Amino acid sequence: MTSNERVVVIGTGLAGVRLARRLGELGTPALLIGEEEHRPYNRVLLAEVLAGRYSPEVIALPAPAELTRGRVTGIDRDRRTVACADGSVIAYDRLVLATGSNPVLPPLRGLFTEDHQLPEGVHAFRTMDDCLGLSKAVRPGAKAVVIGGGLLGVSAARALALRGAQVVLAQQSERLMERQLDPAASKLVKRHLTELGVEVHTECRVRDVRCVGGAVRSVEMADGYALDADLVVVACGVHPRVGLAQAAGLDVRKGVVVDDELRTSDPYIHAIGDCAQHDGVIYGLATPALEQADALAESLAGDATARYTGTRSLTRLTLTGHDSPFDLAAFGETEALPGDDVVQLADATRGTYRKVVVRDDRLVGGVLVGELGTVGALARAWEGAEPLPSDGGPLLHLLTNDGGS
Numbered sequence: 001m002t003s004n005e006r007v008v009v010i011g012t013g014l015a016g017v018r019l020a021r022r023l024g025e026l027g028t029p030a031l032l033i034g035e036e037e038h039r040p041y042n043r044v045l046l047a048e049v050l051a052g053r054y055s056p057e058v059i060a061l062p063a064p065a066e067l068t069r070g071r072v073t074g075i076d077r078d079r080r081t082v083a084c085a086d087g088s089v090i091a092y093d094r095l096v097l098a099t100g101s102n103p104v105l106p107p108l109r110g111l112f113t114e115d116h117q118l119p120e121g122v123h124a125f126r127t128m129d130d131c132l133g134l135s136k137a138v139r140p141g142a143k144a145v146v147i148g149g150g151l152l153g154v155s156a157a158r159a160l161a162l163r164g165a166q167v168v169l170a171q172q173s174e175r176l177m178e179r180q181l182d183p184a185a186s187k188l189v190k191r192h193l194t195e196l197g198v199e200v201h202t203e204c205r206v207r208d209v210r211c212v213g214g215a216v217r218s219v220e221m222a223d224g225y226a227l228d229a230d231l232v233v234v235a236c237g238v239h240p241r242v243g244l245a246q247a248a249g250l251d252v253r254k255g256v257v258v259d260d261e262l263r264t265s266d267p268y269i270h271a272i273g274d275c276a277q278h279d280g281v282i283y284g285l286a287t288p289a290l291e292q293a294d295a296l297a298e299s300l301a302g303d304a305t306a307r308y309t310g311t312r313s314l315t316r317l318t319l320t321g322h323d324s325p326f327d328l329a330a331f332g333e334t335e336a337l338p339g340d341d342v343v344q345l346a347d348a349t350r351g352t353y354r355k356v357v358v359r360d361d362r363l364v365g366g367v368l369v370g371e372l373g374t375v376g377a378l379a380r381a382w383e384g385a386e387p388l389p390s391d392g393g394p395l396l397h398l399l400t401n402d403g404g405s
Contacts, residue, residue: 007031007094007095008091008094009031009032010244013098015272016034016040016272019293021062021064022297022298026298028300032067033067033070035070036127038056039061041128045059046127046130049128049132050138052162056128056132072085074247075244077248077266077268080092080095095269097275099275101240101274101275103235108207108209109208109209110208120214121137122234126238135163140164141165142164143229143230144166145167145168145169147233148172148234148236149170149173149177149202150177151177154169154193155319161193161197162196170204170227171202172204172205173203174202175187180330185328185334185353185367188353188369189319189326205221208220216232248269250265250269255271255274256276260307261299262278270296278308285313287311292308313331314329315330316329316372326351327372328370330365330367331367334367335365341357342356342357350370351370353368353369356378361388364382
């Protein structure tokens with residue numbers, strides 16, 4: 001593209017803000033359009049706002065110069081314009097979809113009112129408005145039920161417990177954070193939550209949300225057991241926000257399909273972040289979103305060689321308890337296949353656990369709980385995908401020393 005072409009970015013999350021800022025630094029200003037009333041913020045840290053550790057201002061992102069508040073309702077690919085809910089029309093030479101994702105709201109009886117709204121006391125946990133609504137509603141002794149035991153559900157349960165609520169976490173699968181962690185690490189997460197006063201139920205399917213007078217009163221399980229509830233948090237994951245792309249006729253599978261230049265099926269429209277599907281993968285994590293934004297900024301600013309070839313990303317979570325933080329990190333494949341080599345170190349007293357999986361002399365994954373000094377060196381060995389020395393000594397050294405991280 002030429003330097004005088006106009007770049008319009010839809011979405012003010014991490015990906016959209018990073019792209020607009022990088023473009024500005026590279027001399028190619030972009031117009032950023034966001035529908036949230038709040039200043040752009042780091043969504044990853046919402047649980048810390050809910051827990052009372054940070055104010056909303058602390059997690060605000062430095063916004064680029066051109067920021068327009070509004071909701072985009074449609075894309076006209078022929079005219080290269082976007083229409084907004086207030087009736088305005090914005091022209092673009094290059095359009096970038098950084099629309100993020102929406103919370104998954106499962107088909108539970110009673111989850112929606114007749115006008116398709118969540119009942120009083122029932123909250124998703126995805127936006128700043130969700131977070132502030134929960135913060136206003138929670139109080140010491142309040143009975144809170146968190147539905148979902150993934151990364152978001154665990155973070156929400158911990159935050160509510162720190163605010164003094166009586167928290168029950170209901171997870172349908174057999175363990176917490178099953179997508180990221182192996183059984184031993186999941187057990188340590190459960191132990192940490194239990195020490196904070198969270199009552200954790202796994203292999204537990206929610207069937208019904210019971211309301212009286214439009215406000216939640218209880219949550220009923222599939223076995224008929226009912227949990228009293230003043231608050232319910234639905235943390236059942238997210239799905240890419242692709243409605244605009246679908247309506248515009250772009251190639252959409254689970255996400256908006258993009259190539260290595262982060263172009264959609266329309267060469268004048270790009271997609272990055274949670275809404276983008278690259279090489280069959282939707283990452284839904286901060287690191288890939290930022291790397292995509294950086295690669296696209298270079299490309300749009302005139303670097304014809306700039307490409308995005310994928311991210312080997314690491315999941316990190318810090319759970320702050322009353323006495324000390326509980327840190328965990330996971331990357332790659334944490335469950336071994338037949339023939340893999342596994343190295344594990346565990347200290348039940350200190351609550352620490354380290355495990356790496358080696359396949360064909362290469363580190364293919366690992367999980368660490370507590371004392372994450374080794375995580376930097378292990379992640380570098382995994383990202384480099386280089387063969388490990390055959391004697392295994394350096395790998396044991398990485399597990400037991402800080403590795404220069």
